[in-house]
Amino acid sequence: MTEHEEQGSGCGHQHGTITVVDDSVGRSLRLAMWLNLFIPLCQIVGGIMAQSMAVISDAVHNLGDFTSLLVAYVAHRIGKKDPTEDYTFGYRRVEVLAALLNVALIFGVCLFILFETAVRLQSPPEHISGGLVAALAAIGVVGNGFSFLFLRREAEHSLNVRGAMLHMLADLMTSVAVLVGGLVMLYRPWYWLDAVLSLFIVAFIIKSSWPILIQAARILMEGTPPGMELEVVRRELEAVSGVENAHHLHVWNIGPDTYSFTCHIVVPEQALSETKPLGEQLRGLLAEKFHILHAVFEFEHLPCGENDILCRMGKSEPQMR
Ligand SMILES: [Zn+2]
Ligand SMILES: [Zn+2]
Ligand SMILES: [Zn+2]
Structure with a gap:
């Protein structure tokens, strides 16, 4: 039998692909992770108080970043379990299932936000506290800004961390956009702006989660790994x-x-x-x-009758060989 080695993988949070973590995850990354739990929770409570869909969307995105990391950690732990007679391939695919579940959850929340936003675009709210929106977004700017700076220190060592850093930069821009929106609503009663910002954020969430969905589907379909010909x-x-x-x-x-x-x-x-x-x-x-x-x-030595590069499994009746 061949050796069943584990290939080395970088550490960390990688948006755009299924997150693969290893045990050498740095302290900075963990700190960035906890910031991504604490800040969105504050933002969700505040966003409901301020009646701002933009703040809630921003928070949902940040919370999604946290859960994707958490789920990746837990799944990676489970994935290391030895194969059993019931699961002869081992538990590595738990990581794929977990990533898929997380994306499904995030998409579910996005649907809810889209529905709420559609209602609000038809009848914009009487008042949104622009000051509160700006303050909550400012927390996001600080949190994502710190995460970005932490990750930048570690980014030279790992491609995965670099991916996470670039994502944090995009998150930072999102929070800045909400901050500006809040300031505008503080001085002008353009409350539709809140719904429009929220739509952009949902689009960003879907765009950054979509490749994970595609990658997970390909693995579950037993697809040839991308790049392998x-x-x-x-x-x-x-x-x-x-x-x-x-x-x-x-x-x-x-x-x-x-x-x-x-x-x-x-x-x-x-x-x-x-x-x-x-x-x-x-x-x-x-x-x-x-x-x-x-x-x-x-x-x-004797031809088996399947000389094609592809197997015809499933196309013809199964035969006993
Ligand atoms: Zn084997
Ligand atoms: Zn993010
Ligand atoms: Zn053959």
Whole structure:
């Protein structure tokens, strides 16, 4: 059997992809995380008092950032559990399920905000306290600003933290926009502005969560990992001497950063024991060139009737082989 190694991953909060955390997460990142819990909770209470959908949307976004990190931590812990006879692939996909659940939750809240905003656009509220809106947004500016500065110190070491930092910058801009909106409403009764700002924030939330949804769906569909070209993998395998043909290839994600692989390899007639060095060579090749750490080969001499690169599983009646 091949080694079941874990690939190293960066630490932290990565928007745009499923968050992968490891145990070396820095203190700054944790601090940024707690700020993202405390500030939105204040903002939600304040936003309800101020009757401002913009503040509530901003808070929901920040809270979503917190829950995505929290869920990633918990799922990563669970993901390390050893495989069992019931779950032979282990628990790595808990991270994918958790990310999907979090996005579903955030989208649900977005729907609620959109509904409330539509109602308000039809009949704008009599009064929104611009001063309170500006004050609550100011807390967001300070919180996101601090998070941004903390993360910037760690960003040189990790690509993931860099992604988180850029996201915090976008969050900072959002809070600044709400702050400006609050100041405008303090001096002008343009209360529709609140609903418009809230629409922009919801659009931003959906835009930053959408890639996570796509990535999770692809993993759950057993899709070929993005960037991996099946035809290239096949060519590399067939270039190895002793391999006549490679067909019926499958490569898929077990978790966000681990790949599994199976295929049929046609070889000249030989004793089964003689395929062992070839198998090791192919495994080494897949690990080195494609970071595939779990590969299973079916060595065959007589054609099995499925010479295509793709398997026809599900297209024809299952046969006993
Ligand atoms: Zn195995
Ligand atoms: Zn955010
Ligand atoms: Zn075959």
